[in-house]
Amino acid sequence: MTASPTPLTTRNARSAEIMTRARTRFPGGVNSPVRAFRGVGGEPFVAARGKGACIWDADGNEYIDYVLSWGPLVLGHAPDVVLQALQQAMHDGTSFGMPTEREVELADAIADRMPHLEMVRFTSSGTEAAMSLARLARAITKRDHILKFEGCYHGHADAFLVRAGSGVATLGLPDSPGVPEALARLTITCEYNDLEAVARIAHEVPLAAIMLEPIVGNSGFIQPDPGFIPGLRRLADETGALLVFDEVMTGFRIAYGGAAERFGVTPDLTALGKVIGGGLPVAAYGGKREFMEHVAPTGPVYQAGTLSGNPLAMAAGLATLGALTRAVHDSITAQTEMLVQGLRDIATRHGVPFTAAHAGSMWGFFFRDGVVRTYDDAKQSDVPLFRRFFHAARRRGVSLAPSAFEAAFMSAAHGPREIGETLHRLDEALGAALAERD
Numbered sequence: 001m002t003a004s005p006t007p008l009t010t011r012n013a014r015s016a017e018i019m020t021r022a023r024t025r026f027p028g029g030v031n032s033p034v035r036a037f038r039g040v041g042g043e044p045f046v047a048a049r050g051k052g053a054c055i056w057d058a059d060g061n062e063y064i065d066y067v068l069s070w071g072p073l074v075l076g077h078a079p080d081v082v083l084q085a086l087q088q089a090m091h092d093g094t095s096f097g098m099p100t101e102r103e104v105e106l107a108d109a110i111a112d113r114m115p116h117l118e119m120v121r122f123t124s125s126g127t128e129a130a131m132s133l134a135r136l137a138r139a140i141t142k143r144d145h146i147l148k149f150e151g152c153y154h155g156h157a158d159a160f161l162v163r164a165g166s167g168v169a170t171l172g173l174p175d176s177p178g179v180p181e182a183l184a185r186l187t188i189t190c191e192y193n194d195l196e197a198v199a200r201i202a203h204e205v206p207l208a209a210i211m212l213e214p215i216v217g218n219s220g221f222i223q224p225d226p227g228f229i230p231g232l233r234r235l236a237d238e239t240g241a242l243l244v245f246d247e248v249m250t251g252f253r254i255a256y257g258g259a260a261e262r263f264g265v266t267p268d269l270t271a272l273g274k275v276i277g278g279g280l281p282v283a284a285y286g287g288k289r290e291f292m293e294h295v296a297p298t299g300p301v302y303q304a305g306t307l308s309g310n311p312l313a314m315a316a317g318l319a320t321l322g323a324l325t326r327a328v329h330d331s332i333t334a335q336t337e338m339l340v341q342g343l344r345d346i347a348t349r350h351g352v353p354f355t356a357a358h359a360g361s362m363w364g365f366f367f368r369d370g371v372v373r374t375y376d377d378a379k380q381s382d383v384p385l386f387r388r389f390f391h392a393a394r395r396r397g398v399s400l401a402p403s404a405f406e407a408a409f410m411s412a413a414h415g416p417r418e419i420g421e422t423l424h425r426l427d428e429a430l431g432a433a434l435a436e437r438d
């Protein structure tokens, strides 16, 4: 990491050239939409290399990174423990499509931290894990409807690309062409933190699952009201629905043992991803043995994967969870608190409406006052200011998610020096973003 004075990034010729080629080969030049920077405008970040807290783009510009591959890199970029584990695993072979010891070890490591995941099934993406959970919950309960929340993302399976109709929560309408209306009608959406709406629906419609991000990271950073998750547990129990935590993002971020530890509520089923793969493609779904034994081959619910439990991915996940001890988790949490408090102070000095929060090593901010409880609240933040702030931060070597509606992350590689430097740069960036408006 370079020291002050703050660099002002202007070089982007190589990145622009790569993106020109990429746009001829991929829709929007990308393999996942948010990377195209539609949320902020300008040329996308073309990554070349990462190490520790830093990432470098194709033009050699250096950034302190808070995207961290959208969450997985809890130890930072290319940590030595993960590289060593990969090197060892690689020499034994890159894929077998057969049971291996490493996958048992990773399942053990997960169960040590989340004892309610007695059994899991590994998949290669969070989308697959969430999609499989919908199928499993429907099979267990012999019910078809699923309740989800506005602003929660559970991957792009048809069942989840659904939004409620206007006004009160109603039967879902497709959020994307290609999702059949007949299927979308089986997904009901409520506003996050609206326990009364859930109560009304759960008593009216036989629900297979009530599914949520225990802390929302996919419409900015939104936390549940104190009674919300316990209330959902109670409603699920009263009505025979399964409570499903999508912890693909929150798992091993918001607490050492995830949402169950943080909120003291045990879900019936859980999806994991991101951190458990340590930067390689791994996700999982799991829960009590009696539920998981519905999955093939012990049960009739079919789900499979050629690369599921891939040995390189298992090795990366194991090394990551192994290094993420409770002490390390607590230390990343303290660094996150320092950054978030620093940002609040900066915003106060600049007199900008601002709210920021964190849970463990997951954090976020909005340019608006007051607590953000719903996606609608989030949408009332000053998005144009966010865009200017994002670009001003980028020019000063700080990489933030290119959208006002994404959570941010912290890693074990971010120390007090990186946090201090980040705050210094973001202070200048906010000043610049405000000056542009005036």
Ligand SMILES: *Cc1c(COP(=O)(O)O)cnc(C)c1O
Residues within 6 Å of the ligand: 124, 125, 126, 127, 128, 130, 153, 154, 155, 156, 213, 217, 218, 246, 247, 248, 249, 250, 273, 274, 283
């Ligand atoms: C990222 C994410 C997913 C999807 O995972 P992919 O690996 O991108 O398919 C699902 N749910 C949540 C909460 C996520 O953050």
